[in-house]
Structures are given as structure tokens and as C-alpha cells.
Amino acid sequence: MRKLRLKWIALFLIIFQINQISAQKKYEANWNSIDSRPVPTWFEDAKFGIFIHWGLFSVPAWGPTAKDGVGVYDRYAEWYWKGISDPNRASFKAFTKFHDKAFGKDYKYQDFAKGFTCEMFSPDEWAKVFEESGAKYVVLTSKHHEGYTLWPSAQSWNWNAVDLNPHRDLAGDLMKSVREKGLRMGYYYSLYEWFNPLYHNNVKQYVDDHMIPQMKDLVTRYKPDVLWTDGEWDHPSETWKSTEFLSWLYNDSPAKNDIVVNDRWGKETRAKHGGIYTTEYDLVHDQNSTGMEINHPWEECRGIGSSFGYNRNENLEDYSSSKELIDILVDKVARGGNLLLNIGPTADGRIPVIMQQRLKDIGRWLKVNGEAIYGTRKWTKAPKVGKNTKIFFTAKGKDLYLISTEWKDEPIAIEGISKSSKVSLLGFNGLIKTGIKSGKFLITPPVLSPLTNPSQYAWVYKIENVL
Known part of the structure; x- marks a missing residue:
């Protein structure tokens, strides 16, 4: 009885696979x-x-x-x-x-x-x-x-x-x-x-x-x-x-x-x-x-x-x-x-x-x-990018990434985020100060030395669980 049941299961799987293959979309020449x-x-x-x-x-x-x-x-x-x-x-x-x-x-x-x-x-x-x-x-x-x-x-x-x-x-x-x-x-x-x-x-x-x-x-x-x-x-x-x-x-x-x-x-x-x-x-x-x-x-x-x-x-x-x-x-x-x-x-x-x-x-x-970079998508709420843009955004899952192609000493304000979140600077082990002001999310860049600077070209802040 058990062998018969296994045969029926095997037959069902074969039929299912055939149906799946036949159900695959065929693309026409238009x-x-x-x-x-x-x-x-x-x-x-x-x-x-x-x-x-x-x-x-x-x-x-x-x-x-x-x-x-x-x-x-x-x-x-x-x-x-x-x-x-x-x-x-x-x-x-x-x-x-x-x-x-x-x-x-x-x-x-x-x-x-x-x-x-x-x-x-x-x-x-x-x-x-x-x-x-x-x-x-x-x-x-x-x-x-x-x-x-x-x-x-x-x-x-x-x-x-x-x-x-x-x-x-x-x-x-x-x-x-x-x-x-x-x-x-x-x-x-x-x-x-x-x-x-x-x-x-x-x-x-x-x-x-x-x-x-x-x-x-x-x-x-x-x-x-x-x-x-x-x-x-x-x-x-x-x-x-x-x-x-x-x-x-x-x-x-x-x-x-x-x-x-x-x-x-x-x-x-x-x-x-x-x-x-x-x-x-x-x-x-x-x-x-x-x-x-x-x-x-x-x-x-x-x-x-x-x-x-x-x-x-x-x-x-x-x-x-x-x-x-x-x-x-x-x-x-x-x-x-x-x-x-x-x-x-x-x-x-x-x-x-x-x-x-x-x-x-x-x-x-x-x-x-x-x-x-990898596996990300554009952030739908990001400001429009222009010729002189220095702050860019990418998104992945619930996390947002702020990429600054020019080092900023002053706090960076982000519109579209109004709740606190954990922020890190990729490649940097220190803490990053954040805050909310006038409905905007603020990131205060850390003080870096040649030994702690993680990058020569562009710097990435990871903002967790905000999307």
C-alpha cells in the first residue's frame, strides 16, 4: 500500500512539473x-x-x-x-x-x-x-x-x-x-x-x-x-x-x-x-x-x-x-x-x-x-538629483543610506524622516550623533583623523529601520 501511495505521489509531482513548464509564459514576436x-x-x-x-x-x-x-x-x-x-x-x-x-x-x-x-x-x-x-x-x-x-x-x-x-x-x-x-x-x-x-x-x-x-x-x-x-x-x-x-x-x-x-x-x-x-x-x-x-x-x-x-x-x-x-x-x-x-x-x-x-x-x-550600492534601489522620497548634488540616497529593505560625495562638517538634515533611528558611518567604529529638528532628521558628522577616516572619496551613513 505504501509503495502504491509513493507511486501516486511521484506521478502527481511529474504532472505538476509538466503543468508548471507548460504554464511558463511564451513570449511572442511583438x-x-x-x-x-x-x-x-x-x-x-x-x-x-x-x-x-x-x-x-x-x-x-x-x-x-x-x-x-x-x-x-x-x-x-x-x-x-x-x-x-x-x-x-x-x-x-x-x-x-x-x-x-x-x-x-x-x-x-x-x-x-x-x-x-x-x-x-x-x-x-x-x-x-x-x-x-x-x-x-x-x-x-x-x-x-x-x-x-x-x-x-x-x-x-x-x-x-x-x-x-x-x-x-x-x-x-x-x-x-x-x-x-x-x-x-x-x-x-x-x-x-x-x-x-x-x-x-x-x-x-x-x-x-x-x-x-x-x-x-x-x-x-x-x-x-x-x-x-x-x-x-x-x-x-x-x-x-x-x-x-x-x-x-x-x-x-x-x-x-x-x-x-x-x-x-x-x-x-x-x-x-x-x-x-x-x-x-x-x-x-x-x-x-x-x-x-x-x-x-x-x-x-x-x-x-x-x-x-x-x-x-x-x-x-x-x-x-x-x-x-x-x-x-x-x-x-x-x-x-x-x-x-x-x-x-x-x-x-x-x-x-x-x-x-x-x-x-x-x-x-x-x-x-x-x-x-549592491542590492539597493532608489529612495522614492529622495530630493531630485542635479548637476551640483552632493548628497545621494539609496534604500534596501527598511534601511536608508545617505551617501555624501563631499565631506560635511555641519549637521546634515534629511526631510521625510521624522523618527529617531540608529545611524552608523560605514567603516567607522565611533558613535554618530542624531536628532530631530523642525520635523527633519539630523546627522552630525563625527570628527575624523587620518587613522579613522574610512574613505577618501565618498562617505556613507546607514540609517536603520526608517523605511
Whole structure:
């Protein structure tokens, strides 16, 4: 009798599991359905990621800078091939002048494949740098607009890192090392390719025979946590067959449960469709996004310098300081976003030392103050953030975090809290004086010495059980 009962229980569990699987939502190939998929919670908890722009553009490693008087988008060293080929670009003269001087007028971009040697690339060392930075996810350029892939893509035969230099699956090697550190990893992927003849002659065939199979191979082969598309602006999402691909990604792909995508799926989709919304050097469609309220999971991407790809033309003044980068991280997180901070490795496979130093400083700060960053959400009662804001707030559970990017000697008043609460300064062992005055909660900063100061850049007060 007992055996019969166990068989019935087992049968019930099997039927229940089948029903659960069949009950899982199927996403249809239209934006209403695709947009209904929630962004996986791991992304909003992670807050800080590392972007990596690496490819043949890392060989010339050159772009104009602010001193050349060109706009933000014209300083990108990863646009080198387009820069020396398109007379309509504002930076065309700067790129061609450098190229002709450094390599010669007859030197073709394809010849840079010889210099993409990566002999000093150690994925384990890179992963260690990322781990120590405090980042929780990594996004590598699997293919930029030049079409050269960092994995052995059949659709990019003889134009990838395995068939040509460095004869290595860079995308796969880094994925393995990053995941061994417990970090999530995904890939940037450019929908269009500047000089692919098929793309220019028959975009439909390009999408059907090249782009879609290539993206499916990337997802199936590596099961990434992020698919970060770009280069969508030439055509609407219908031409790119974006909803068809995304319905496969969400329903049938091996990455369907955890994968995060962005909003770059057609010239009409940014900040409207897809997954997370993306800003770039604080720009959304050329509009400054500083202080903007974005009521959707979102992410700011930017370089440590003014380029994504490594730019040998940049000097110290072109790089953000550690303080500036931490302030940027705080600003984005307080407004409900993530920061995807880019590094541009060299053609031989090194992370430039100045970039390593910036990442180390961010990691040191997060070791003390990460509690106010990871897993938090924006405080709905926080004052509006502006260009000159120095006090930011994040929330987690019943606790509120006040982050001051400038040390305050005077008491800090918080509106919206009218009851007493325990307050601590993260990384500091002393007591913090508090009080209520005129219906506002007051925090009196402690007197610090070089030995007791927990941070060089921004200070976090934890206010317990007030939410």
C-alpha cells in the first residue's frame, strides 16, 4: 500500500512539473509581448559592471580627443576604420592625417589583423582585476562594427580571432575565467557591419544568413548573462527581425532564464523597447541625461577616458579620476541605474595600468561602502538629483543610506524622516550623533583623523529601520 501511495505521489509531482513548464509564459514576436518580460533581478542588484572594447581597432589605438575640438561620439578610437573611410564624419581629417603619417596612405585596415597578437592576454589576471574592482558582471565586445569576431564564428570565416591573429577563442577564454570568479558575463554584439558587402547589397539576406545565425551561435555556445546589442540605428527593428530573435532568446535559448538585453534593437527602440535602457556618456539620443528620472531598469556606459577602445592619444586630463568615477557610480545607483564602466585593453592583451589603478580604487571604496550600492534601489522620497548634488540616497529593505560625495562638517538634515533611528558611518567604529529638528532628521558628522577616516572619496551613513 505504501509503495502504491509513493507511486501516486511521484506521478502527481511529474504532472505538476509538466503543468508548471507548460504554464511558463511564451513570449511572442511583438514588442508588447517582449517588453512584458521582467528584467532579471540579478541585474538591478549588481549595480556595477565592466565593459571591454577590444578588437582590431586596438592595434592603431588612436582617436581624436577634446583638444581636437570634436564631439563626444567623434572621439571613439574603436571607430578608427570608419574614421579613415568616411569623409562626412567630423573627425575624418584627424583620423586620416594620423593614419597617413603612422602607417601610410596605402595601409589597409585589414592589415591591422597582423598586429592583434594578444600575447600578453591572461584571462585569469583580467578576471582578478575585475573581481577586485567590485564589479559584478562583465560585457566583452564579441564583435564591433568592423565585423571581426573574438570567437570562431562560422559567419565571419577568416575574419575572427581564431582564423587570424591571435588564433585563440578570446570570448570563450575570458568567459571561463570570469565565471570562475563568481561574476556574470555577457557580450556586446553589433547588429550592423560597416563594410560587409552583403549588408549593403541585401540587408534581408544579411539578417537571415549572417546576423541571426551568428547571434544564436554566440548565445548557444556560451550561454551569456548579457546580450548588449548596438549598431541598430540604420533600420527599424522590423528589418533586424529583433522581436523574432528575442522570442527565441526568451523561450528556447539555453540562456533564457537569466539573460539581460538592452534597448538597441532598431532605430525606434532606445528607451522604449527591449530590456534595460541605456545611456552613453550621460547622453540619450544626444540629450543630456544628468539628473533625468528613468523609471525603468537602466544602465550608463562610458569609458574611463573619452573613448571606449584604447586611445594612445589620450593624456591624463582625458581620464576621469577615481573620485569622479565613484561619484558617477553613486549618482547612477541613487537614480536607480547601473554603471557599466569601460576599459580598453591593448592589442597585446594588457589592461592599461591607469585603468587598473582606477578599478582598484573603486574596489577599495566598495569594500567599505558596497552595502549602500549592491542590492539597493532608489529612495522614492529622495530630493531630485542635479548637476551640483552632493548628497545621494539609496534604500534596501527598511534601511536608508545617505551617501555624501563631499565631506560635511555641519549637521546634515534629511526631510521625510521624522523618527529617531540608529545611524552608523560605514567603516567607522565611533558613535554618530542624531536628532530631530523642525520635523527633519539630523546627522552630525563625527570628527575624523587620518587613522579613522574610512574613505577618501565618498562617505556613507546607514540609517536603520526608517523605511
